[in-house]
Amino acid sequence: MYSSKVKRLTGNVMVYLVLSLIFVVTVFPVFYTFMGSFKSNMELLTGNLIIPSQFVLDNYKQAWELANFEQYTFNSVFLSFFIVVGTIFTSTIAGYVFERGHFKFKNIVFAMVISSMFVSLGSLTLYPQLMIAKFFGINTSLWGVIIIRVFGMNVTNLFVTRAYIRTVSTEIDESAKVDGCTFFRIYRSIIFPLLKPLIATLAILEFRFAWNDYLMPMVFTLSNPKRMPLVVGIMNLKGSGAAASSWNLMLAGTSIAIIPMVLVYAIFNRYFIQGLTAGAVKG
Amino acid sequence: MKMTKKELGSSSMNVKWIKKDSVQAVIMLAPMLIGFLLFTYVPIAYILRYALYSSNGFKETFIGLDNFVRVFARDAAYWNSLLNTIILTFGKLAVEIPLALLLAVLLNRGQKGTGFFRITLFLPTVISAAIAGLIFSLMFASFNGTVNGLLQDIGLIERPISWFSKKGTGLFVIGFASVWNNFGINMIFFLMALQSVPKELYECASIDGVNTVQKFFKITLPMIGPTFQVVLLNAIVGSLKMADLILSTTNGQPGGKTEVVMTYVFKYFFGYDGRSIEIGYASSMALVTAVVLAMISLIYMKSSKKLGQSF
Numbered sequence: 001m002y003s004s005k006v007k008r009l010t011g012n013v014m015v016y017l018v019l020s021l022i023f024v025v026t027v028f029p030v031f032y033t034f035m036g037s038f039k040s041n042m043e044l045l046t047g048n049l050i051i052p053s054q055f056v057l058d059n060y061k062q063a064w065e066l067a068n069f070e071q072y073t074f075n076s077v078f079l080s081f082f083i084v085v086g087t088i089f090t091s092t093i094a095g096y097v098f099e100r101g102h103f104k105f106k107n108i109v110f111a112m113v114i115s116s117m118f119v120s121l122g123s124l125t126l127y128p129q130l131m132i133a134k135f136f137g138i139n140t141s142l143w144g145v146i147i148i149r150v151f152g153m154n155v156t157n158l159f160v161t162r163a164y165i166r167t168v169s170t171e172i173d174e175s176a177k178v179d180g181c182t183f184f185r186i187y188r189s190i191i192f193p194l195l196k197p198l199i200a201t202l203a204i205l206e207f208r209f210a211w212n213d214y215l216m217p218m219v220f221t222l223s224n225p226k227r228m229p230l231v232v233g234i235m236n237l238k239g240s241g242a243a244a245s246s247w248n249l250m251l252a253g254t255s256i257a258i259i260p261m262v263l264v265y266a267i268f269n270r271y272f273i274q275g276l277t278a279g280a281v282k283g
Numbered sequence: 284m285k286m287t288k289k290e291l292g293s294s295s296m297n298v299k300w301i302k303k304d305s306v307q308a309v310i311m312l313a314p315m316l317i318g319f320l321l322f323t324y325v326p327i328a329y330i331l332r333y334a335l336y337s338s339n340g341f342k343e344t345f346i347g348l349d350n351f352v353r354v355f356a357r358d359a360a361y362w363n364s365l366l367n368t369i370i371l372t373f374g375k376l377a378v379e380i381p382l383a384l385l386l387a388v389l390l391n392r393g394q395k396g397t398g399f400f401r402i403t404l405f406l407p408t409v410i411s412a413a414i415a416g417l418i419f420s421l422m423f424a425s426f427n428g429t430v431n432g433l434l435q436d437i438g439l440i441e442r443p444i445s446w447f448s449k450k451g452t453g454l455f456v457i458g459f460a461s462v463w464n465n466f467g468i469n470m471i472f473f474l475m476a477l478q479s480v481p482k483e484l485y486e487c488a489s490i491d492g493v494n495t496v497q498k499f500f501k502i503t504l505p506m507i508g509p510t511f512q513v514v515l516l517n518a519i520v521g522s523l524k525m526a527d528l529i530l531s532t533t534n535g536q537p538g539g540k541t542e543v544v545m546t547y548v549f550k551y552f553f554g555y556d557g558r559s560i561e562i563g564y565a566s567s568m569a570l571v572t573a574v575v576l577a578m579i580s581l582i583y584m585k586s587s588k589k590l591g592q593s594f
Contacts, residue, residue, distance in 0.1 A: 012392075012394055015389050015392060015394060016394070016396075018385075018389060019386070019389060019390075019397075019400045019404075022382075022386065022404060023400060023403055023404065025463075026403065026404050026406065026407060026463070027403060027406065029407075029415075029418045029419065029422060029463065030406065030407075030410070030418075032418070032422060032429055033418050033421075036421070044427060045426075045427050046427070050429065090314070090315050093311050093312070093315070094312060094315050096311075097308045097311050097312045098312075101304070101305065101308030101311075101312070102301065102304070102305050102308065103305040103306075103308050103309050104305075109312075109316065113319060116319075116323045116324070118577070119327060119573060119577075121326075121327070121330070121569060121572075121573050122524035122526070122545055123524070123526050123545055123549055124330070124545065124548055124549070124552070124565075124569040124572065124573070125322075125323075125326035125327070125330070125569075126549070126552070127552040127553065127562065127565070128325065128326035128329035128330060129322055129326055131329070132321055132322065132325060132326070132329075147318070148318070148322050150318075151314055151315055151317070151318025151319070151322075152318050152319060152322040152323065153315050153316075153318060153319035153323070182303065182304065182307060183303075183304035183305075183307040183308055183311075184307045184311060187311070208409055211411070212409075212410070212411030212412070212413070212414070213411075214411065214412070214413035214527045214530075214531075215526060215527060215530075215549075219553060222553075231411050231413050231414060234413075234414070234417060235413055235417065235530070235531055238417060238420075238531070239534075247421065247427075250417070250421065251421070254414055254417060254418060257411070257414055258410055258411075258414060261409050261410060261411075262406070262409070262410075264409075265406065265409045269402050269405070272405070272409060273401075273405060273471055
């Protein structure tokens with residue numbers, strides 16, 4: 001009895017040791033970036049200490065004022081806001097129509113949408129997408145990215161919303177129908193308000209996606225650097241050659257890019273985990 | 284008589300309503316459907332067409348299958364990038380998947396404080412792949428990177444290692460960054476699967492004197508087989524499409540030796556990084572890539588069938 005207790009205790013201690021080790025490796029890069037962003041450039045180039053010997057706020061000031069990060073941050077907020085709000089509507093509408101709507105060829109259309117999942121071209125369709133955007137004159141601003149993301153039908157979101165709407169009893173919308181509600185009205189007044197928990201998840205997923213996206217916003221702002229979102233701006237700074245002398249700006253910029261994300265995650269982590277898993281399991 | 288008339292009336296009313304509703308449904312879906320066709324199917328058609336052309340964005344000439352001849356016969360760098368992609372994918376998943384599974388098993392023991400670890404270990408997953416690459420390229424920088432500094436302080440190395448000047452070490456850092464960025468999501472999937480395994484199975488096994496390791500291989504693994512199959516498929520497909528991380532770490536350097544297939548083709552499309560724009564050639568490479576990636580997924584699905592059925 002006693003020995004099994006000891007065995008259990010040592011087992012638990014071992015588990016904590018392994019978890020703590022992985023924890024250190026996991027958190028270190030973020031911690032390092034954050035601490036590095038307070039170091040002077042001199043210290044960044046010479047010192048190996050992780051904690052700065054003197055906390056300097058100047059990096060943030062420089063990044064914000066001289067390296068355009070104020071503009072980049074605004075662009076990121078702008079891009080994420082419109083993608084999140086737009087996607088909430090288009091995803092829930094698409095899920096609702098495919099789940100509750102009846103029209104000719106519905107199943108064929110649905111199969112067409114789903115089958116696009118199996119063509120894995122990834123970022124290789126970016127160029128044609130840019131050319132299509134050019135045709136409509138939206139290739140040099142973030143509106144192109146927003147329109148593609150909002151109206152481009154996200155299959156994962158579609159699966160998640162459709163599955164969620166399926167759990168809403170059809171009795172509610174049938175009785176609304178008897179009272180003379182139209183199909184759209186049922187969505188607006190009954191289904192949409194019932195989707196609140198799902199909308200929180202969708203919003204967080206899309207925010208993560210929009211805030212972190214790199215390649216698509218990059219190609220849409222190639223000729224218009226003023227509209228670059230944060231991730232693109234930082235990468236641009238890295239590529240611009242003056243790498244060694246702009247470490248302080250890069251670290252401050254990186255912190256500016258990840259702090260909002262980390263904060264949102266710290267507050268809504270449950271939705272993040274739920275959303276990311278729901279999408280992949282059902283998709 | 285009266286009844287039938289009423290019924291008739293209401294049923295024709297119903298038909299009218301349904302028709303109106305389906306018109307509304309189509310109108311509601313139309314913007315997304317147009318967007319979908321425009322931004323998913325038209326690009327595929329575009330690539331199919333341009334694969335047969337030579338084009339720099341301004342001038343185009345029909346050249347038949349020449350692009351494909353070039354891919355298969357003359358472009359060793361393309362196949363090298365494809366090989367890198369495969370090495371990187373399977374190399375990093377060989378670490379990432381067991382790590383994620385191990386952590387899920389440890390977190391599933393229900394010890395105190397596991398909630399804290401579950402949330403913090405998931406943290407890198409919310410960070411952009413491009414940013415993750417940038418952070419790792421700073422940490423592994425040869426002269427003032429903190430990793431070299433730490434290794435020197437411990438005394439493991441004497442002189443700083445130039446991580447990004449050799450293919451092997453370059454791919455290692457990319458793989459490391461990718462594992463860091465992605466293990467959290469797989470860990471959560473495994474954790475969810477583990478939580479659905481009935482506790483009674485373990486209790487029965489304990490009574491029969493089965494030890495922990497045996498329990499893991501005889502009960503846990505078969506029970507989470509189907510999840511394992513899907514998680515691994517997602518991880519493979521996701522890793523094969525890796526692009527941001529490479530652009531933000533090595534960017535293919537030195538001399539294109541660490542290029543992956545997505546970045547290689549991307550650079551031909553956009554004339555990025557000093558290359559000239561070759562849309563036709565890039566399109567044909569995109570097609571070849573899509574076919575190869577589809578084949579890898581198919582082979583995986585076929586060979587992992589047993590995994591999915593094991594429970």
